Amino acid sequence: MRRPGAAARARPEIVPVKSHHSVAGQFGWQVISFVFFFGAWELAGRWPISAAFPPFSQTLLALGEMIADGSLARAYASTLQPLVIGIALCGIAGVGFGIAMGLSRTVEWLTLPIFIILQAAPMAAIIPLITYLYGIGLTAKVLAVVFLAAPVIVMNSYKGIRNTNPSLIQMCRAFLGTRRQEVLKIILPYAAALIFTGLRLGLAMGFIGVVIAELLITPTGIGDLITYNSSVAEYPRMFATIASLVAVAALTLNGLERVERALFPPEIRGT
């Protein structure tokens, strides 16, 4: 392992992950970061190793073309459909189930071991079966999203409920709160932040699920763009599609993280 460079030698103390820098400074670093990454990509693409690895500039051009001819927008419209439906289903049923698991010892006893196993399990293995059962339609893709996203959503809701500060529950009881008040005024507000986190992580899993579904089950939407452009060796277009998907996922999840921090700042979420 190489020793850290001159920057660290001059400043041996620990560098905090989030330092308080001016917005301009942060922006500057972001620009450097983009230039570094895309520069490396451009160089790697121009290196004559693989014809299947286009440089950044060509990919960007292809992206522009695909935005202009509307093919990208059409693909997203079709891909986002199962994702949104799947996450909405999980948001209602999964969160509800996680809350029930957290509130009822019986439900917890019955289902916790299953969800602990499912959370670590590669749920994608089920996808061939889903295809077999539901064919290649929307249902199959929605199910793929649900299967991948549900465990983390259920477990986070459950953890949110169970991690409620026991002292607050005792306080509620000491001041004559009913069980109903305990749930509505203490436990659910306390769990809200973790439930939201679970939905965000579930969405991240959902992105993975919908991509696998479109690559494995039916080439539609983004999956179709990837598969088609790969088969006709239009590599810049394929890269552009995948890069746009990573960007869309990153921006969405990052945006949700910001919303989460605004809704539940660390000092208020109590966790």
Add this chain to the structure above:
Amino acid sequence: MMLSVRKIPVVFSLVIWAAVWEIVGRAGLSTIIPPLSRIVTAAVTVLPTEKFATAALISLRSFALGMAFALIIGIPLGILMARVRGLGRILGMWVNIFVSAPISALVPILMSVVGIGETTVVVTVFLFAVFVIVLDTQVGVAHADRSLVEMARSFGARRHQIYAKVLILSALPEILAGVRLGAIRGVKGVVIGQLLVAIIGVGELFDLYSQYFLMEEFWALVLIVFLFAFAVSEAIAAIERRVEYYASAR
């Protein structure tokens, strides 16, 4: 009901689910759900076959190689990113993007660049696992107890001693947490990679069984893979618990 339930060990609920599965399977409610006993029998017959052994070997090898690269590259990179400010800034954003990005979308790229084969799966495992390892290592080292570092320096520790004796050990709980999450993702990476590549390892078997509608074998394979994933994550969690005592001391 509530009190009585709490006294029974929680794994027994799995017995109930197994019984439910058996009953549903025997009732023939759905063609895709054979009775659990027949799945177990299938598992017992599938396990010693050469086809399974080959598939398992390829899958384990891909997993082990991918994880090894993820550890060898991920942990040092995380430490460097925490210690070298510029590097942390330049790479931090990309690590954050890829830690939650749908890595599965990158598999087609690998298939066209690296080729359709085992290497693709190894790289998939690596990509699934590495980012969370980098991120957790970075956070662990950056949050390592400052006063411990100052203590070490006041006693004349040299730079490599500070790394070996203070920083890495101090960040060990976070590093291990990252490794556990990385391993869980790595298992998912093997399965997803092989499913998409579709001609090697357990991915090939999954494809085969579902195409020929061998439901008992299919579920047997699902159970084996799930149990493997669970065992890997529990094994690392056990190591984590052993170092937890000093995580709580901070």
Add this chain to the structure above:
Amino acid sequence: MTMPDDTIVEVRGVGKLYEGGVEALRGVTLAFPRGRLSTLLGPSGCGKTTLLKIIAGLIRPNAGEIRVNGRRVEGPGPERAFVFQDFALLPWASVLRNVAFGLELRGVPPEQRHEIARRQIAEVGLGGFESSYPNQLSGGMKQRVGLARALAVDADIILMDEPFSSVDEQTRRKFQEDLLDLLEHRRKTVIFVTHSIEEAAYLSDQIVLLSPRPGTVSRIIRPEIERGKGPDEIRRDRRYLDTVDEIWQILKQYVA
């Protein structure tokens, strides 16, 4: 030991055995006089907090019973209010809502409960912080919010579980003085858990010394320090110093 005539809380033969076989309390019998401040004092692990929570009705004893005003305790009641060691404030609620929370749970309409809460906030010296959130307050201020919440429900008995344990020494002293001041006007009965000998001697009309696990009543001391004097004089008072010494002589034997 003589029973005071006007007893508000009676503890009769209380024992508590936790799951796992830890015996926290055994055969504790006690009486708490109305309108007085009593402390439960003892080494850590002597079950003082357990006893306080049994009196609050938050924990059920395995043996014995608690009577408040002659009535058997089956759970928390409106005549008792609890002040928590870790404050137990809702992190997402303002000081005003936190103080009014006990009344909110009782269904008191917002205008009325906020008015009561504002008065209590002023009384504990937090006027102007009504719309602050707990994370913006120091430990001492948080505990004042906890006290105001207990005062707002207008219970006769206030149960305080090591309320100053996470508060720095200066704040602690100031708070102790304010507490005595407050109690003088209000005729509340206070039962106070602490592990500080000085705090017990300074505050209490009655000190209950508990032995280590299983907790039993080891001694009851009534310091009978004149309360009319200022705080600094009390801290130099012979009776105060003798009480501190007497307690230390007893507790010393429990220190391994």
